[in-house]
Amino acid sequence: MAIVAPGKGRAIIENQGADLRITIPARTELFTTAFLGVWLIAWAFGEIFVPYTFLIALSDKPVPPSARLFAAVWFAGWTLGGMWALSIFLWNVAGKEIIELTSTTLKYRKQIPIFSRSREYAIASIAGLRAASRAQAFWPLPFNMNMAPLSFRDGTIAFDYGRDTYHLGSGLDEADARYVIAEMCKRVKSLCRDAGQTSG
Incomplete structure (x- = not known):
């Protein structure tokens, strides 16, 4: 041995x-990096799809105010959650302490x-x-x-x-x-x- x-x-x-x-380079956790890399692709799709749906696809159709409010709150949470996940991903990839x-x-x-x-x-x-x-x-x-x-x-x-x-x-x-x-x-x-x- x-x-x-x-x-x-x-x-x-x-x-x-x-x-x-x-x-001090950050410790890279491979599972976390791989998981968040895939999740962030879905997050980016949501960031594009929701604004497109409400600002372009449904711009000429009546949409209840409650639906617009729900979409705005959901989108704000989705954006903040994605930024948090992105910070973890970037820390694993290239983060460092000085x-x-x-x-x-x-x-x-x-x-x-x-x-x-x-x-x-x-x-x-x-x-x-x-x-x-x-x-x-x-x-x-x-x-x-x-x-x-x-x-x-x-x-x-x-x-x-x-x-x-x-x-x-x-x-x-x-x-x-x-x-x-x-x-x-x-x-x-x-x-x-x-x-x-x-x-x-």
Whole structure:
């Protein structure tokens, strides 16, 4: 039986002069990506068919106001649901997390090809940088998808910021998170206070 090769981790760490840049590619879940890829084709058909039906095909026919209202509400929900599904699909295909660390700030960005969200934290207010256990999936397998890929509520790196706790590194295993924390602490010594602890 062959010995399992040690993992190389997902985090890509780059030294940029006085700054540290950490890029974490999203974890690709093949079933989720394939399922949503097919579903989004049906979603796109609905996005085209419903407006065409009411604006063109039925433009010269009497349509009850209740039917138009139902169609408008349904279309709004369909559009929002599709955008949510598209964000999950794009996250699986090309999503990534980017952490940029300087001596005074920690910038954190989660991005997909068409959109990104970011936050910035003051180093002086960060305490208790640590590895945290990965949260349990909301859906059982095979529907183990990231339900909110651009949220800031998950990740295996945690730190306290005032009386709140924030998370980074949703694509990292705990061992990889500890390695990233060590690299961050090498660059900014003040982050080493209470670093390396593991929380459940």
